[in-house]
Amino acid sequence: MHDAGITRLDHVFITHFHVDHVGGVPNLVASGVPIGEFIDHGQNREDSDITRHDFAAYLKAIGATPRRIIHPGDTIDLPGLKTIVLTADGEHITAIPGIKPEPNPLCATEPHWDLDDTENPRSAGFLLTYGRFRFLDLGDLTKAKEIPLVCPANLIGSVDLYLVNHHGFNLSNSKAFVDAIHPRVAIMDNGAHKAGSPEAWQTIHESPGLQDLYMLHTAEGSDAAHNSADPLIANLKGSPDGAYLKVSANADGSFSVFNSRTAQTKSYSHK
Ligand SMILES: [Zn+2]
Ligand SMILES: [Zn+2]
Structure with missing residues (x-):
């Protein structure tokens, strides 16, 4: 702050x-x-x-x-932004104003996921829109509650920035969900030894249209093939903790990500 x-x-x-x-x-x-x-x-x-x-x-x-x-469909009053609650207490929206649900072909091959009885599937989550820029944060939502948002039809549409569900645990980040929201950039808020699962990393990494997958920490339990390149990681293995990623977005849909460890900013163009 x-x-x-x-x-x-x-x-x-x-x-x-x-x-x-x-x-x-x-x-x-x-x-x-x-x-x-x-x-x-x-x-x-x-x-x-x-x-x-x-x-x-x-x-x-x-x-x-x-x-x-709050309940699904509620809005949060932020000047200049449109923020709508998509999930809360295990319930979810059935439509987002202005978004036409599209059939999702990956639903047919997505396995059935059982609901767990923790707080995770109760996560409140929102979609924030600033002009043409769209950002999705669904907390620790797990697969059983991701799927109703994108199957049989994708209610969310595509997003520019995806704050990776559940720190990148493999209990979340189903393929039918991640591919449907089609993020341009994803930020995984994993710890060095918390989440950052290889399966979730791979699903996001190979999702169509993804340009970069940022990570808050090196996932020390994963191999190099399931960690992002060093410039995309805020806190590398062995480096002092506390570095952050900062996103700045513009109404035309362009945005940039600043890594405080490297002091580098990478920009992503408008749509
Ligand atoms: Zn949780
Ligand atoms: Zn958590």
């Missing part, structure tokens, strides 16, 4: 109640930064002590700050 010159947060979007998504809220509130509202999918649905603890700590931390429970 300091680097970006941000001094207040109008909306804090909590995808679900796992510690890597909500665990920082008490520290965020304690920092004193003004916060307009918290947005989440409602009740914790996971029957585990750790998640019950993290959900309770979240509610306690936000205190009297407004909290808004």
Whole structure:
């Protein structure tokens, strides 16, 4: 936030109640930064002590700050942007205004995926549109909930930037989903030893139209063939942690990705 010159947060979007998504809220509130509202999918649905603890700590931390429970189809008011909620609490949109669903030929060969009973398939996710630029973030949504968004017809259309589902775990990132959304650039927010699965990396890497797959860390459990080239990784194995990727987008659909480790910016043209 300091680097970006941000001094207040109008909306804090909590995808679900796992510690890597909500665990920082008490520290965020304690920092004193003004916060307009918290947005989440409602009740914790996971029957585990750790998640019950993290959900309770979240509610306690936000205190009297407004909290808004969102549902598929809801919008988030951000000047100049169109932001629509696609998934929340296991439900999903049935149509996006202005998007004509197209049949998805990959549905026929996609295996059936069983639903898991964690918070992941409950993830709240959104599509953000800025002019012709489209960005998709669906939290830790798993395959069983990815498929209804793209099968039998693709409800989302194509996106310019895909924040990779579930840090690149292979429980997410089904081929019928990734190929349908047709990202130009994907950012995998994996840890050195968290997610970044070779199967998910490969599915995204070989999806048609993909120009670059960025990674937050080298996936140290994967071989070199399932890691991106060094300039596309923010935190290399052995390098100090804390480097970030910053995306700047324009209304014509062009955008750029800055890697703070290399201080290099790579640009992607308008459509
Ligand atoms: Zn997560
Ligand atoms: Zn999760």
